[in-house]
Amino acid sequence: MLTSDEVKQDFPIFETLGDGYAYLDNAATTQKPRSVLDAIHNFYTSQNSNVYRGIYRLSEDATDSYHKARRNIAEFIGSGNPDSLIFTRNATESLNLVASSLGKGLRPGDEVLISIMEHHSNIVPWQLWLPAGVKLKYADIDSEGHLDMESFQENLTGRTKIVSLVHESNLLGTINNAMEIGRIAHDNGAVFILDGAQSVPHMPVDVERLGCDFLAFSGHKMLGPMGIGCLYGRMDILEKMPPFLGGGEMIREVYRDHSVWNDVPQKFEAGTPNVAGAIGLSAAVDYLRSYGMENVRSHEKRLMKKTFDLEQEAGIPELISYGPRELENRGGIYSFNIGKIAPMDLESQILEESSLKIGSAVHPHDVASSLDGDKIAVRSGHHCAMPLTHRLGVVATSRASYYIYNSESDVENLFQAIANVAVKYHER
Numbered sequence: 175m176l177t178s179d180e181v182k183q184d185f186p187i188f189e190t191l192g193d194g195y196a197y198l199d200n201a202a203t204t205q206k207p208r209s210v211l212d213a214i215h216n217f218y219t220s221q222n223s224n225v226y227r228g229i230y231r232l233s234e235d236a237t238d239s240y241h242k243a244r245r246n247i248a249e250f251i252g253s254g255n256p257d258s259l260i261f262t263r264n265a266t267e268s269l270n271l272v273a274s275s276l277g278k279g280l281r282p283g284d285e286v287l288i289s290i291m292e293h294h295s296n297i298v299p300w301q302l303w304l305p306a307g308v309k310l311k312y313a314d315i316d317s318e319g320h321l322d323m324e325s326f327q328e329n330l331t332g333r334t335k336i337v338s339l340v341h342e343s344n345l346l347g348t349i350n351n352a353m354e355i356g357r358i359a360h361d362n363g364a365v366f367i368l369d370g371a372q373s374v375p376h377m378p379v380d381v382e383r384l385g386c387d388f389l390a391f392s393g394h395k396m397l398g399p400m401g402i403g404c405l406y407g408r409m410d411i412l413e414k415m416p417p418f419l420g421g422g423e424m425i426r427e428v429y430r431d432h433s434v435w436n437d438v439p440q441k442f443e444a445g446t447p448n449v450a451g452a453i454g455l456s457a458a459v460d461y462l463r464s465y466g467m468e469n470v471r472s473h474e475k476r477l478m479k480k481t482f483d484l485e486q487e488a489g490i491p492e493l494i495s496y497g498p499r500e501l502e503n504r505g506g507i508y509s510f511n512i513g514k515i516a517p518m519d520l521e522s523q524i525l526e527e528s529s530l531k532i533g534s535a536v537h538p539h540d541v542a543s544s545l546d547g548d549k550i551a552v553r554s555g556h557h558c559a560m561p562l563t564h565r566l567g568v569v570a571t572s573r574a575s576y577y578i579y580n581s582e583s584d585v586e587n588l589f590q591a592i593a594n595v596a597v598k599y600h601e602r
């Protein structure tokens with residue numbers, strides 16, 4: 175297995191950023207290896223033409239590369255059928271596609287069950303069906319940030335038609351037991367959708383083994399380019415689903431008053447696709463495969479262990495962190511606060527002598543900007559999971575998230591910088 179320093183050599187951006195830069199915002203987007211940049215460059219310099227439409231060599235080559243990318247990515251997530259993989263712009267569009275299309279079959283009183291730890295992209299597309307009388311229910315979390323299975327069971331009823339769940343939480347790092355939840359959902363007759371935006375990049379994911387009906391993920395969070403994402407779906411369900419967007423490529427025939435849909439996956443890919451994006455994502459998949467997804471997972475476990483050890487050693491009394499402590503159920507995501515700012519505190523604007531201190535805490539935005547001064551990139555905010563931040567009783571958190579080019583010394587730098595912010599806070 176390559177060391178993180180060896181991995182870094184494959185990523186030109188780290189030459190630009192210089193030594194000692196800790197990029198710890200991988201849950202938002204990851205950096206791109208040279209092989210991905212080259213694959214995109216090669217497409218535009220040797221194959222650029224529109225797919226499907228051309229009866230000439232260049233277009234046939236582009237179409238062939240696009241098909242190969244689809245097959246490669248489908249195999250990466252354990253699907254033997256390339257047609258089960260639909261290209262979208264990102265995980266958000268994948269979830270919108272499935273919510274929009276499946277939602278058309280829901281009746282007033284039907285229920286969709288999600289959890290309180292969802293990203294907005296697995297909440298809002300379902301909320302769009304509320305005016306049609308569909309009920310949206312939330313399974314809660316327990317005090318450690320695991321999915322509360324009692325709450326899940328209580329919210330599952332005879333009217334639950336869809337269970338849609340995040341595989342790994344982008345705020346808590348919690349890894350949900352997708353196989354068990356899928357089994358319960360199916361026993362209840364519900365369709366089971368998995369938001370794999372944070373799991374597919376970080377652990378082996380196999381749709382056949384997990385038994386999910388749909389899996390959504392984004393290319394840019396797994397070393398691929400922005401603007402390409404995927405939706406895996408079970409063929410028998412996809413074939414019955416109405417289209418999402420209308421236009422070219424998704425039709426077989428168009429008449430004045432009706433159209434005949436193309437086969438899956440084209441039925442769900444209206445318009446010119448992001449061919450270079452698909453080819454770039456396929457190169458990213460090759461990179462991850464050669465590193466080994468088990469190795470990605472074990473590397474991140476090691477970094478999380480270091481994180482918890484340093485958190486304990488640092489002994490910063492105001493430091494609060496979120497999510498399960500057992501590494502088995504925890505991805506490489508560390509959300510924390512220096513003191514707690516409840517939503518009410520901000521509303522009443524309890525600002526003390528500077529913006530660094532609100533009530534008895536340091537605002538996560540101030541934490542992130544202070545860390546930026548130490549060449550550490552972390553995210554701060556609600557991480558597109560506002561119902562979860564409110565459930566945790568805070569307005570926001572700071573979040574460090576790891577990937578294969580991060581090292582234990584990045585984690586050491588992080589804790590040194592957090593300690594500096596806490597000291598600064600004490601001085602005020």
Ligand SMILES: Cc1ncc(COP(=O)(O)O)c(C=O)c1O
Nearest residue numbers: 264265266293295344371372392
């Ligand atoms: C768990 C989860 N789901 C969905 C998304 C949406 O991904 P994208 O913005 O690439 O569509 C994210 C992005 O952070 C995420 O973390």
